[in-house]
Amino acid sequence: MxxxxxxxxxAAAISYCQRxxxxxxxxxxxxxxxxxxxxxxxxxGGGVLPPFPFILASLLPRTKxxxxxxxxxxxxxxxxxxxxxxxxxxxxxxxxxxxxxxLYMKTIERAAFPRxxxxxxxxxxxxxxxxxxxxxxxxxxPRFIRHKCKQRFTKITQYLIRIRKLTLKRQxxxxxxxxxxxxxxxxxEEKALIxxxxxxxxxxxxxxxxxxxTYGDIYNFPIHAFDKALQQQDAESESESDAEKEEDDDxxxxxxxxVEADDSDLSDFEDMDKLETSSEEEQEExxxxxxxxxxxxxxxxxPLKGPARRKRPxxxxxxxxETEPATKTKAA
Amino acid sequence: RxxxxxxxxxxxxxLGDEAPPKAIPKTIENQRVYDETTVDPNDxxxxxxxxxxxxxxxxxxxxxxxxxxxxxxxxxxxTVRFCEQLSTVIPNSHVYYRRGLALKRIIPQCIAxxxxxLIVINEDRxxxxxxxxxxxxxxxxxxxxxxxxxxxxxxxxKGKEPTEHVPEVILNNFTTRLGHSVxxxxxxxxxxxxxxxxxxxxxxxxxxxxxxxxxxxxIFKSEKKVGIQELGPRFTLKLRSLQKGTFDSKFxxxxxxxxxxxxxxxxxxxxx
Numbered sequence: 001m002x003x004x005x006x007x008x009x010x011a012a013a014i015s016y017c018q019r020x021x022x023x024x025x026x027x028x029x030x031x032x033x034x035x036x037x038x039x040x041x042x043x044x045g046g047g048v049l050p051p052f053p054f055i056l057a058s059l060l061p062r063t064k065x066x067x068x069x070x071x072x073x074x075x076x077x078x079x080x081x082x083x084x085x086x087x088x089x090x091x092x093x094x095x096x097x098x099x100x101x102x103l104y105m106k107t108i109e110r111a112a113f114p115r116x117x118x119x120x121x122x123x124x125x126x127x128x129x130x131x132x133x134x135x136x137x138x139x140x141x142p143r144f145i146r147h148k149c150k151q152r153f154t155k156i157t158q159y160l161i162r163i164r165k166l167t168l169k170r171q172x173x174x175x176x177x178x179x180x181x182x183x184x185x186x187x188x189e190e191k192a193l194i195x196x197x198x199x200x201x202x203x204x205x206x207x208x209x210x211x212x213x214t215y216g217d218i219y220n221f222p223i224h225a226f227d228k229a230l231q232q233q234d235a236e237s238e239s240e241s242d243a244e245k246e247e248d249d250d251x252x253x254x255x256x257x258x259v260e261a262d263d264s265d266l267s268d269f270e271d272m273d274k275l276e277t278s279s280e281e282e283q284e285e286x287x288x289x290x291x292x293x294x295x296x297x298x299x300x301x302x303p304l305k306g307p308a309r310r311k312r313p314x315x316x317x318x319x320x321x322e323t324e325p326a327t328k329t330k331a332a
Numbered sequence: 333r334x335x336x337x338x339x340x341x342x343x344x345x346x347l348g349d350e351a352p353p354k355a356i357p358k359t360i361e362n363q364r365v366y367d368e369t370t371v372d373p374n375d376x377x378x379x380x381x382x383x384x385x386x387x388x389x390x391x392x393x394x395x396x397x398x399x400x401x402x403x404x405x406x407x408x409x410x411t412v413r414f415c416e417q418l419s420t421v422i423p424n425s426h427v428y429y430r431r432g433l434a435l436k437r438i439i440p441q442c443i444a445x446x447x448x449x450l451i452v453i454n455e456d457r458x459x460x461x462x463x464x465x466x467x468x469x470x471x472x473x474x475x476x477x478x479x480x481x482x483x484x485x486x487x488x489x490k491g492k493e494p495t496e497h498v499p500e501v502i503l504n505n506f507t508t509r510l511g512h513s514v515x516x517x518x519x520x521x522x523x524x525x526x527x528x529x530x531x532x533x534x535x536x537x538x539x540x541x542x543x544x545x546x547x548x549x550x551i552f553k554s555e556k557k558v559g560i561q562e563l564g565p566r567f568t569l570k571l572r573s574l575q576k577g578t579f580d581s582k583f584x585x586x587x588x589x590x591x592x593x594x595x596x597x598x599x600x601x602x603x604x
Contacts, residue, residue, distance in 0.1 A: 170434050172405075181592070189479060189542050189568055195361065196539035198546060199560060205502050206533065206550050206558045215528050 052081055073104060073118065075148045082144060092138055092145050094123075094152045101130065101156055103137055103149065127157060360540065365601040369509040378509065382516065386471040390448070390520045397521055399425035399449045400442055405432055408458040410483070415453060417484055417565045421534060421547050422521055423498050425451075439578050443468055449521055450579075453478070463569060465517060466579050472587065473579045474517055476543075476569040483565055491549060491563040497530020498523050499547070505538040510588055511604040514543075514571060533560075541602045543569040571604060 060079060061068040067079040073093045076083040085091045089108040094101055103121040110117050121137055123130040131150055138146045209215065356362070372378075382388070389395045399422055401415050407430070419425045435452070442450055447468050454462030460481055466473040484493070501522050506515035518536045531551065537544045547564030576585040588603075595603065 170432075185570070186479070188540065189570075192540040192542045193544065193568075195359070196537055196544060198535070198537055198544060201504055201537060202502060202533065202535050202546070202548060202550075202560055203558050205504065205535075206552075206560070207556065209500075210552060210555070210558075 052084070052087060075145065075152060083148070090141070092141065092149055094149055094156060096156050096160065099160055101153060103134055105137065123153070360600055363600045365598060367508050367603070370507050378512065386467055387516045387520050390524070393524055395448055397424060397448045397523055398446060399451060399521060400447045401425055401427045401451045401453070402430050403452065404454045405430055407455055410458055411453060411455045411460045413483055414460055414481060414565060420494050421499070421564050423496065423523060435579050439468070464579060467517060467520060468578065470577060472513065472517065473575040473577070473584070474514060474571060475573045475575070477572055479568050479570070481565065481567040484563065487562055487566065489562045491561045494532055494547065494564050495530055497527040497532060498525065499530060499532035499534045500526040500528070502533055502535040502537070504535065506604060508604060510574065511538060514574070514604060538604050541570060541604050543571070543604070545569065
């Protein structure tokens with residue numbers, strides 16, 4: 001008898017231990033579960049227990065309608081008596097790490113061993129199979145916990161799917177701005193703007209292009225042609241000596257004097273350099289000078305205007321009468 | 333320092349005609365650190381390079397530029413209006429909404445539809461702040477940071493809108509090799525034959541590595557005087573990176589990246 005009893009007791013002890021350590025089966029009757037829950041509060045005694053929840057109210061995230069629970073093992077996220085992992089000695093949650101879901105369980109038998117308190121089960125990647133595994137592990141557990149576990153597992157798999165989809169799409173990369181550098185760049189830009197003198201630069205460039213005849217025949221500035229012809233005369237003492245050119249030379253001789261005086265008033269000496277170097281313009285100059293010649297002769301006012309013009313740097317007024325309507329239409 | 337200046341001026345006046353010529357004031361442009369990649373106008377190697385690079389077909393007038401302008405996701409009102417104005421400035425350009433499409437997929441489609449250039453305007457906090465300019469049939473991609481964007485209504489002027497004429501292009505101060513390639517990129521946006529009747533000019537002016545874009549209408553009041561009137565948007569660009577192929581942030585071959593630690597050390601050193 002004596003050896004049988006200890007054997008049976010041993011067997012019971014062994015089986016009980018095995019039962020405890022094996023993760024799967026938990027044949028505890030539901031009454032035991034409810035009693036354990038009550039045991040958690042009853043062991044503490046009556047008045048000693050702080051009111052639910054068991055943390056400082058200031059640490060509890062609240063909104064107007066709900067309290068949230070920040071405990072990482074919480075199943076629903078709300079702070080309730082039934083979903084607090086601290087208040088319930090038998091509890092289960094689903095948590096995911098690196099894309100895999102685990103079922104965490106806590107039972108009252110392990111309440112004395114904080115290190116081994118939470119038991120972890122890896123769930124399968126297959127959704128239905130994982131649900132079955134949850135059912136298997138939480139058999140005989142209260143309905144509430146089982147249901148909430150499955151809900152949480154569903155939510156987690158859904159957001160994992162979404163993460164995987166989003167990483168395939170374009171991702172917005174946030175680049176931090178550095179304030180000092182931003183300020184520096186802004187200041188430098190302002191100074192560069194001032195140094196650039198954009199309007200002047202653009203005007204200069206446009207005038208240069210006009211000088212180089214990129215616009216061709218659109219703008220007829222007789223004086224322009226005049227200047228060019230004169231520069232050409234100055235630069236080349238011997239021209240190709242066409243007959244037409246000789247005629248123009250006489251006219252130019254008359255007007256050369258006052259035009260040169262006017263030239264010195266003008267500040268754009270760049271023209272001279274440019275005109276000397278460019279050789280293509282010669283032919284066009286000849287044509288324009290020819291055009292000029294008949295026009296001025298027809299007006300017949302040029303010799304009278306000679307002395308008057310010396311005072312004024314711009315000789316435009318006379319000549320522009322013909323071309324003014326053209327420019328006016330362009331301006332409109 | 334004022335005292336020294338006064339003394340100097342008095343000395344100059346005292347000397348009268350014998351005074352030494354006035355000293356040239358030092359500016360940053362004068363003191364600029366000499367960049368070894370400055371392009372010499374007669375450089376043959378550069379000329380040869382330019383004849384054979386990706387812009388050669390454009391400059392030989394084989395291709396007509398066709399430009400696609402788009403933004404980043406969900407553009408706000410300002411960016412949308414800026415895109416529209418930009419498309420009026422650049423002839424033969426089309427604005428398309430992004431709608432979440434990946435650039436890598438847009439590019440082959442663009443090439444299939446004969447676009448030559450792609451402009452992407454990046455937006456942050458409701459203002460445009462970045463520009464990606466990509467020359468399409470396998471051309472270089474330039475990424476700029478854009479700042480001081482002014483829409484047409486914010487510019488103080490009284491002109492009308494830009495017309496459909498092809499504007500002229502002015503590229504100022506692009507001296508170095510890098511500047512040269514960037515300048516050619518800008519030039520390839522516009523058709524090669526400007527219509528002088530329109531009297532419009534688009535200017536890209538580079539000053540101390542900042543590229544200022546302006547769009548004007550000009551009138552020659554006389555031979556020596558021209559009046560310009562600003563119309564069209566304006567913005568400034570600063571080059572961040574230049575990539576050899578089309579837009580590819582991971583595997584692209586970068587020709588030039590702005591590295592702050594190395595390149596921003598000296599106040600007189602510029603790269604464009």
